[in-house]
Amino acid sequence: MKALIAYHSDYGNTKKMAEAIAAGIRASQPGVSVALRLAEETSLDDMLDADVIVFGTPVHMGSMAWQMKQLIDRAAKLWMEGALEGKIGGVFATGGGFGGAGGGVEQTMIALYSNFLEHGMVVVGFPKSLPGYADGGLQWGPYGRSGNHEGMPDTVADAALTAARSYGAYVAEVAMRLSAG
Numbered sequence: 001m002k003a004l005i006a007y008h009s010d011y012g013n014t015k016k017m018a019e020a021i022a023a024g025i026r027a028s029q030p031g032v033s034v035a036l037r038l039a040e041e042t043s044l045d046d047m048l049d050a051d052v053i054v055f056g057t058p059v060h061m062g063s064m065a066w067q068m069k070q071l072i073d074r075a076a077k078l079w080m081e082g083a084l085e086g087k088i089g090g091v092f093a094t095g096g097g098f099g100g101a102g103g104g105v106e107q108t109m110i111a112l113y114s115n116f117l118e119h120g121m122v123v124v125g126f127p128k129s130l131p132g133y134a135d136g137g138l139q140w141g142p143y144g145r146s147g148n149h150e151g152m153p154d155t156v157a158d159a160a161l162t163a164a165r166s167y168g169a170y171v172a173e174v175a176m177r178l179s180a181g
């Protein structure tokens, strides 16, 4: 089984979350190979090759980074062919979160899911019983808040990375369960 984590990151926060998800997948299912790719460097073959596709983005002005949207639009060809149907999808995001209400992160994650569902993929949310959920979890997936209370850039907390690791482990476990029938 193969997992692809495709993400965008300007300042490294979303990258850290991507790496934590990869670590969670590897720890939970050592037989699953994980490819980490920047969205711009993700090919359609990478997506075709993967059984599990996880998309991650920073929140930019209340929605996903354009680099993620560009990948999504490039992959429209795969929608025509129905080539991603039945694959497993998961999402994660980081955001400054100024104002304490998420700064648009939920609609950003839902937009990523909306794309997966258009492809006929099976999406995996984030159960609240998993480690890290209370600090870095949303039902959609792990979220790292990277801004401080003055609205200035800071870094994602360890709790968000814990959430990302446990989400990676969970997505891989669900994928293995489904493939075992």
Ligand SMILES: Cc1cc2nc3c(=O)[nH]c(=O)nc-3n(C[C@H](O)[C@H](O)[C@H](O)COP(=O)(O)O)c2cc1C
Pocket: 008, 009, 010, 011, 012, 013, 014, 015, 058, 059, 060, 061, 062, 063, 094, 095, 096, 097, 098, 102, 103, 104, 105, 145, 146, 147, 153
């Ligand atoms: C152009 C731009 C727009 C942003 N807009 C938002 C926003 O609407 N909501 C939010 O919570 N954070 C926003 N942020 C903050 C980033 O989402 C946050 O710093 C994120 O963790 C950066 O991820 P990265 O380090 O992987 O690049 C914005 C940052 C940039 C550069």
